[in-house]
Amino acid sequence: MLKKLLIANRGEIAVRVIRTAKALGYRTVAVYSEADANALHVEQADEAVCIGPAQVAASYLNADAILDAAAKTGADCIHPGYGFLSENSGFAKAIKQAGLTFVGPPENAIELMGSKRRSKIAMQEAGVPVVPGYEGDNAADDELIAAAQDIGYPLMLKASAGGGGRGMRLVESESELADNIKRARSEAKQAFGDDELIIEKAVIEPRHVEIQVFADRHGNAVYLGERDCSVQRRHQKVVEEAPSPFVTPELRKAMGEAAVKAALACGYEGAGTVEFLVDKDRNFYFLEMNTRLQVEHPVTELITGQDLVAWQLMVAEGRPLPLAQEEIELNGHAIEVRLYAEDPANGFTPQTGTLHEFTPAEGEGLRFDTGVRSGDVVSAHYDPMLAKVIAWGQNRDEARRRLVRALEDTTVFGVTTNRHFLSRIIADDTFGAGEATTAFLQQAFKDDPSLAPQALSIRELALSACALSLNSTGQEGWSNAPATVIPMKLEIQEKTVELLVRHSGHKLLVSHGDDQYELLIQSHEQGQLCIIDNGIRQRCQYSRAGDSLYLQALGRSWSVTDITHQPATGAQGAGSGRIQASMDGAIIDVLVAAGDTVQQGQTLVILEAMKMEHPVKADRDGTVAAVHTSSGDQVRRSQLLVELAANETEEQTQ
CATH class of the missing domain: 3.30.700.30 (Glycoprotein, Type 4 Pilin)
Structure with a gap:
């Protein structure tokens, strides 16, 4: 019998795991970085151990520090949450070698499914449909370029070790390929420490549908319905719902059985998600398998009435799955959105600052999974998600109405959020009709003037x-x-x-x-x-x-x-030529040098923050007068990066 659970994560997923663990009688241990000393998950755990400074490489990715925390507190099992070390086979193996129980799948399954190249080959051998492409063991640039000619355009470049849209690029012509390979490799190396890429034929405007699977060590495996995650921005999920408005009972059964086949083929145990692309004719193709609990698992919990973290702990203890396939029933409809501290009017730039007030809405059928509360600081060190807002209803329209109301009635003061953008998505007619594909946001909201800051009435x-x-x-x-x-x-x-x-x-x-x-x-x-x-x-x-x-x-x-009582001050507006960092982060590439001639809108610097790359662009035509940063620098918001001088012709006209 397992007794004390350490959660090797932070934020809302740590809070969510602690909630179920306490309900089942486990003692809980939180780990935290110095930046998270006063975080909600630290407050709610029975015990907590500081594992290092704010930087994730020295704290939440420090496996030795986490194992040391388990030894200090006497924890006998570790739940990885999602992200960080959750899909690190070496971490799972180290936990086992330390005599502890990993609340997740065997390290061999993690390692196999952590490689898009190897997992795709394994699925082909298991008879699971896959997207045509190139997943050869030679991933050199020239080999990828040659393979692309055979596959044809448009195509997708993907980081083999990737996830969350990082290291992924849509390439529509041969002229775009070389630069996109460079950028995809850079993102993959930064995010995963591995720059191996694969190529897949682009499935145009597909549905992104995933199947929740569970397996135990007694040979049992089931699927718990599907989730539609088609509403995406930059290949990152924005809205998730269950069941999918596009999936028929026959397709659900076929995809579910294929997902179970995928799990059994790799000797899986615990919670996993098999992701598929589904085309307009309802043909489906294996995309990847996530060997952990997904961010969007609450929608599955709400339509099945099951606690998936409780299932994870049962499997970790060696018990069989609590339900057989025929006992799993789906009831009603659930929709989840990810409430982020980001500014939709300025390219969804992540925001930092103090949450002066954060009050989630309350009501029938609503669920908020969050790791923050009023007074907390949203920093640049971690993902800026504030909460997952989930609504359940007897039918899809009821869930939609409840979710829009929940977003409108939630109070967030102190940082800009995507709250109103999310409510507009849910209220949109195309989404309401169940017709949103992965192209939906690009088509419906590209250059949408309503995303710009609205003048006050x-x-x-x-x-x-x-x-x-x-x-x-x-x-x-x-x-x-x-x-x-x-x-x-x-x-x-x-x-x-x-x-x-x-x-x-x-x-x-x-x-x-x-x-x-x-x-x-x-x-x-x-x-x-x-x-x-x-x-x-x-x-x-x-x-x-x-x-x-x-x-x-x-x-x-x-x-x-x-500013009634403030003295008047001059402010430098757009076009000043003083190019500043839009947020705290790390400089991963400087694309210009002093003396270069640049045009307005040209990318000068690549800034990495909150797990994403952000281009910093010229606000005017001109010549680079000075570069004040270099690759590898940590910079603060509003820090001067590049100075531009007006071109000679421009000076003469002024």
Whole structure:
């Protein structure tokens, strides 16, 4: 009988595993980096051990430190979560050699399925359909280029050791191939320490459908339905749902049986996910097998009524699977989205900062898996996912409605998120009709002007002015004060907005140019304002941090900065030629040198942050005057990287 579980991970998955482990009577041990000393998973575990500094290579990827933590605390089993060391066969082997139990599959299965090249060969031998391509043992550039001529375009370059969209490139013509091979190898090396690539024929606008499988050491294996993960951005999943609106009962059975065949072919144990591409004619092809619990496992739990972490622990203890295939039933529909600290209006750039308030919505059929709470800091060291928001309903439309409402009613103050972008996806007609393919986001939201920051209405300006004034004076001062006029100056999206605020008792009149708006203040508590607007009683939530004010009302959130009492300062706008880091991260490539002539939009530097590469581009035409960084540097947000001087012809016209 296993008694004490160490979770070799962080964030929401560590919190989620701790929840089930405690319910089953296990003692729990958290590990944490110095940056995570006050993290939620540390607080919720029975014991916790610091395993190193913030950098993942020295902490969450430090297998020796994790095994030492297990020895110190007397843990007899280790759950890897997902990411980090979860699919590292060497880690699984080291756990076994230390006399501990790994809550995951055998190291041989991890090693086989961790290689896209070897796993694809194994699936062909097992009779599982695969995408045509090249997975030879010679992956040199010239061999890949030659293979591409035989396969034809468009094609996909993939990191053999990859996952999460990293090291993956769609190549549409021969002229693009060499540069994409270079970039894919670079990403793969950075992310996985292995730059081996394979090539596959691109399946155009497919569905991405995966099957949840489970196997035990007694030869039993089952599948627990499918998940549709077709809504993706940069090959990373954004929305997951179960069951798939595209999969028929006959296709579910065929894919499920193929997935079980794949698991049995590699001697699998525990939770695994077999991913398939499904074309418009419902032909399916093996993509890869993830030898761990998936991020999106909650949707399977909600439609099957099963706790998959509990199943993992049963299998790890040597017990048989709790259900046979014919006993597994699917009920209702579940949809999950990944709530990220990122800015959709600026290329989905990851955001960092303090969560001044984080309050998940509550309601029937809702589930939030999160590892953060109000006051936590979103740093550049780790993935910026704040929570997985999951809604269940008796049918798909009910789940959609609940999920949109949950996103609109969740409060996140302090960092920009993709919350409204997610709600728009779920409410979209194409998604609602069940017709979203992997091309959906690119087609529906490319250059979408609604992703850009929206100007505040006079109503929202009035709410902002009201919250700022009440926060400083208090409700009592308002109700007794004589009528007064207060000038107010706000900074909104790098623009200055001047207001005149007139108040008398509970009435507030805000003027901006020729526009005016009147509100009646019904009640005011710290962080919440109740108003009567055009005869309708409504609530507005807000939070103030210094001069910054964050607000949310009627499903929309925004922020303003009170600069009423700040001295005027000159700000350098776009086109300044001072190219700065958009976030904290590491420089992995510098593409220009002093004296080079560049054009606006040209990539100058490649910045790696939060497991992704981000191009830093020129904001004007010009000549590189100075380069202030080099490959391997760790940089901070807004740090100067490159300076551009105007071209001679440009100077003459000015």
